[in-house]
Amino acid sequence: VQLVESGGGLIQPGGSLRLSCAASGLAVSRNYMSWVRQAAGKGLEWVSVLNSADKIYYADSVKGRFTISRDNSKNTLYLQMNNVRAEDTAIYYCASLVNGVAFDYWGQGTPVTVSS
Amino acid sequence: QSALTQEASVSGAVGQKVTLSCNGNSNNIGSYTVGWYQQISHGAPKTVMFGDYLPPGIPDRFSGSQSGTTASLTISGLHPEDEADYYCSTWDYSLSAWVFGGGTKLTVV
Numbered sequence: 001v002q003l004v005e006s007g008g009g010l011i012q013p014g015g016s017l018r019l020s021c022a023a024s025g026l027a028v029s030r031n032y033m034s035w036v037r038q039a040a041g042k043g044l045e046w047v048s049v050l051n052s053a054d055k056i057y058y059a060d061s062v063k064g065r066f067t068i069s070r071d072n073s074k075n076t077l078y079l080q081m082n083n084v085r086a087e088d089t090a091i092y093y094c095a096s097l098v099n100g101v102a103f104d105y106w107g108q109g110t111p112v113t114v115s116s
Numbered sequence: 117q118s119a120l121t122q123e124a125s126v127s128g129a130v131g132q133k134v135t136l137s138c139n140g141n142s143n144n145i146g147s148y149t150v151g152w153y154q155q156i157s158h159g160a161p162k163t164v165m166f167g168d169y170l171p172p173g174i175p176d177r178f179s180g181s182q183s184g185t186t187a188s189l190t191i192s193g194l195h196p197e198d199e200a201d202y203y204c205s206t207w208d209y210s211l212s213a214w215v216f217g218g219g220t221k222l223t224v225v
Contacts (some may be wrong), residue, residue, distance in 0.1 A: 034214065036161075043118070044153070044161065044203050046214035057212055093160060102151030102166035103205065109160055 001025035001105045003094045008110030015084055019110055021077040021094030026105070029072040032097035035079045037090035038109075047092070048079065051100060061087075084114045119144060120204055120217035127223040128194045136220045138187040138204030144215055148206045150187035152180060155219075156200040164202075165189055191222075199224040 007019040019035070021028075035047040048058045048068040056068055067080040077094055091109040098104040121139040128134040138150060151166040163171050165180035177192045187206075191198055204217040 036214075038158075043201075043219040044155075044205070044216045046205070046216060049214065057214075059213055095161075098166070100207075101149045102163065103153065103161070104163050104166075104171065106153075106161050106163070 001096070003096065003105055003107035005092065005094050005107045005110035008092060008112045010113045010115065011084055012116050013085060013114055015114075017081045017084065017112065019079040019081065019092055019094075019112070021079075021107055023075050023077065023094075023096075026096055027072075028070045028075050028077050028096075032100045033068075033070065033077045034095050034097060034103065035068065035077075036093045036095055036103070036106075037088075037112075038093070039087075039090040042090075045090070049097070050077070081112070084112075086114050088112060089114045118218040119208055119211065119215035120206070122202075122204060122217035122220045124218070125221045125223065127225055128191075129225050130194055130196060132194050133190065133192045134194060134222065136189045136191075136202055136204075136222070138189075138217050140185050140187075140206065140208075140215075142185060143210040144185075144206050144208040145182065145187055146185045147209060150180070150182055150204050150206045152187075152189045153203045153205065154200045155203065156197075158201075161203070194224050196224050198222060 032051045034049040094107040095103045149167040153161040
């Protein structure tokens, strides 16, 4: 299994960015998939999850601004980030969950910096 | 403030047994399986345990347990390469969110 994130970069406050997570060795359509972030020097923070039944949950800190989705044909998970804030600056990890029980596979992460 | 509480730091000598704890409540640990994640030098997290299940490739010196609203990760016979940050996590149904502990920095002396 391999999860490869991309799409991170430098973005101004209030801007938009879309992160991608290309999966191989597992089907994003049949797995719970999640985004987890980590600000510099801080701990892990869960962002969002999309399960195989299309049920979606978001952390309160991103609700209304971020959208999780997937493209089954590309076997790719996405995170659309709108109206970003300085506190969204972090490394964003894509992770799969085994039967929705716990995170199992993790990507290497993509950095997002929100700054003017 | 994290929903799950972990020790900020733990240290142990090579070969020693250490136990990391993760404390929650009935809405999270008391109801769901806890996962443990190792992060070495701020690299990508790696899953080392969930419940009492050891993922393939993880040394059997790692073991996990849960009782009530507390989960534990035990490393029996520390190796230098076990030095890392360890995070616990589980689902919280009152928050409808995955929650993480603040992480424990394990130092192997």
